Amino acid sequence: MRNSIKVFAPATVANVVCGYDVLGFAVNAPGDEVVMRLTETKGIIISKITGDGGKLPLSPEKNTVSASVQHYLNHIGKPDFGLDIELHKKMPIGSGLGSSSASTVAGLFAVNSLFDNLLTNQELVPFAMKGEELACGYGHADNVAPALMGGFVLIRSYEPLDIISLPHPEDMHAAIVYPEVDVPTKDARQMIRSKVLLKDAVTQWGNVAGLVSGLFMKDYDLIGRSMTDVLVEPTRAILIPDFYVLRQLALGAGAIGFGISGSGPSVFALTKDAETANKITEKLQSHLKGLAINSLSFVSEVNKKGPVILD
Template identity: 90%
Template sequence: MNDSIKVFAPATVANVVCGYDVLGFAVNQPGDEVIMRLTGGKGISISKITGDDGKLPLDPDKNTVSASVQHYLNHIGKPDTGIDIELHKKMPIGSGLGSSSASTVAGLFAVNTLFDNLLTNRELVPFAMKGEELACGYGHADNVAPALMGGFVLIRSYEPLDIISLPFPEDMHAAVVYPEVDVPTKDARQMIRSKVLLKDAVTQWGNVAGLVSGLFLKDYDLIGRSMTDILVEPTRSILIPDFAVMKSIALESGAIGFGISGSGPSVFALTRDADIARTITAKLQQHLKNLNINSLSFVSEVNKKGPIILD
């Protein structure tokens, strides 16, 4: 058994417009890195965090990575194992791209690898959900499941947990733009209505089913017309500068569909190829620059691997 490892875990786009808390997919960039070492002592320590501007706790009881790793160690009957963690944030916190998820997944994949892969990546999902619960008060899986398993993922049920990997068109790309404005996940979740009209729910069910069907059929037109959300996007989009204008820009530039990534403020478009994705990110960034808003952009195919070991 090795005593140290370095792992990268990818960012994710949760909800995919109409699938609130039940759909998500992984992208190749950005992501987070964890270096983990077995110390021979007792208990978990976090010796270093970079890239977080001092926002994340070094206290192992309060950090999503260490908390999830502790749950894993308890499960395998080695609760007092000595582990040191370095967390290197390579993506913005509070971006809507699964920042806490990427860190947590990297940590869990690292510890599971150090213990000779006692669990599959799918079996690690409940432990990662514990990290999400610590980060935003609710243990959802639409970030952690695709980050662990790669690809597009459907969470059919939470109790019991039932996760399905979905096929998707091989050439599909994501154009992701992160406007540097603050939209805390907890606040964004609290804005969502707790009750919806039955006719709205029926519309939403049809769109989720249409999106899943479109992915299976590799039918870009069906995917695009299913990427409509009448329950969450109308409220959350208020927090994102010029959301409607950006959506129009993306769709007019060839996007299949456009929406909010997770709780925002990041937005994303699905496209047929990388060139269209690059065109869209350039136009969206220019529009935000005209509003005096800084932004970051990422163009990626759908990540098929999930976390990987780095040399």
């Protein structure tokens, strides 16, 4: 058993427009890093957090990384096992890119690796969902599942948990822009209406089925015309400056489809290549700059690996 480990876990795009809480995919950048060391003292301590601007708790009971790792240790029968955890945030908090998920997944992958991979990455998902529950009040899996498993995933069911890896076109890229405005995940979730019209539900079901079919068939046109959300996006778009202008700019520059990443404020476009993705991020950032809004951009293929050991 090794004494220490350093792990990177990727950011994720959840929902993928029409798949609220059931679809997500991982990207190569950004992401978070966790350094974990064995200690002789019983229990978990978080000795350092960097890159968070002092926002995240050092208390093991309140931090998503340590809380989910504790659930894992309880499960394997080592509740008092001694661990020292460092969390290095390499991505913005509250960006809609699965910030809490990346941290939690890095921690779980690290502790599971220290114990010689007692569980598969997919079997770690329920423990990661505990971290999401602590972060935003609801243990959804559309960030943690792709962060752990890589690629595109479908959460077919939550009770019982049923997660399916989906194929995708090999040359597909994501163009992501994070406008630096505040959209707390809890607030964004509370805005969503609890009842929907049957005709809207039928439209959404068709789009989710179309998107999944398009991924299997590697049919960009079908993927694009399925990336429509009539249930959640109309509400969340209000929180994102000039969302519909940004969408038109992206589609005009060659995007297959465009939408909100997770609860926002990050937006993303799917493209057929890196060149188009870079062109889209430039156009979106230029428009946001004209609104006096700073932004960050990321261009990435779909991440197929999930978390990786760095040392």
